[in-house]
Amino acid sequence: MAHLSEQGEPRPAERLPLTTIIPRAWIGFSQAPWRFVGLTALMLITPTGLSMIARDLEQSDSWWLTTIGDALFLATFPAVLLPLVALLQLADQLLPPGPTTARQASAPRLERLRWVFRQTAALTLLEAVILIGAMNLIRIAGALMASHSGVLSGVILVSGGLVLTLWAVSQSLALPLLIHHRHRPLAAMEHSRRLVQTNRLKIMALIGLLIGVNLIGLMGAFVGLLLSIPFSALLLMASCRTQTPWVRDSRQNMLPT
Structure with missing residues (x-):
């Protein structure tokens, strides 16, 4: 089904360039391997x-130390997000340019x-609120139905979990697309x-590829993750170089340059 653009015209369907993301990722990683490893x-x-x-x-008995500990625990969120954004941004810069890169440079x-x-x-806060809220809603609905029918409660939990999983999969490219296209969260x-x-x-193939790459990285413990995580970031950002069938401008992004 065709989607409408901002001008009201139907958007052509975008195709994921799955066959070219691995060579693209390798080209991007080879340009600045130590920067990728350092950010990771x-x-x-x-x-x-x-x-x-x-x-x-x-674990301290002092109220001040406990408060400082809570503040440090909250600080772990931006401590992960900042280098992650920098890593994805670096991957987006070193991969072959997309049709919007020159305009935003x-x-x-x-x-x-x-x-x-x-x-x-x-975006992260919005998706976390939706995810946590949906999980709590499914849990409460299952608990309420458990007193009437255990089977119905199980159906609610399974079906709710399936819907939530499908929603999570549908948002798997939201962050890379935000960085590459400069989107707003919604x-x-x-x-x-x-x-x-x-x-x-x-x-599904992309998710399987990402899981496989990071499982190989886990086999090498910390050193393996220093290589698998940046390669995964490059794979995600390479997936944003989508192809539009029968559109001439998309042909320049079909092969690594």
């Missing part, structure tokens, strides 16, 4: 250290990073839903 190490070490310090402070780099971080934080969520709806099998 920062993303892994900083929140781990903050959470360990926060756990020790929360005029903005100062620091200003772009601040804007992307604010929108990413808003626009990124809608774009991700449309892209996943059009490319169901390719999205």
Whole structure:
């Protein structure tokens, strides 16, 4: 089913360039491997250290130390988000340019990073609220039905969990699309839903590829993750270089350059 653009014209369906994302990711990683490894190490070490310090402070009898521990625990969220945004932004810059890159390159780099971080934080908060709210709603509905029918309660829990999983899959590309296209949170969520709806099998293959890459990284413990996480970021950002069938402008993004 064709979707309407802002001018009211039908949008052509976007296709995920699954066959080219691996060579694209390798080209991007080879351009700045140590920058990718450094950002990944920062993303892994900083929140781990903050959470360990926060756990020790929360066990103290002092009210001030406990409060500081709670503040440090809350600080782990931006400590993960900041290097993650920087990692995805770096991957987006080093991959072959998309049709909107040149138009957005005029903005100062620091200003772009601040804007992307604010929108990413808003997107993460919005999706977390939806996810947590839906989980609680399913749990409450299942508990209320449990007193009347255990079978009906189980059906509600299973069906609700399935719907929530499908929604989570439909939002798997929201963050990369936000960074690449400079979307607002709601626009990124809608774009991700449309892209996943059009490319169901390719999205499943992409998720399987990401899981496989990071499982291989886990085999190498911390050192393996330093390579698998940036490669996963490159794969996600390469997936945003979508192809539109029968549109001439999309042909320039079909192969790595």
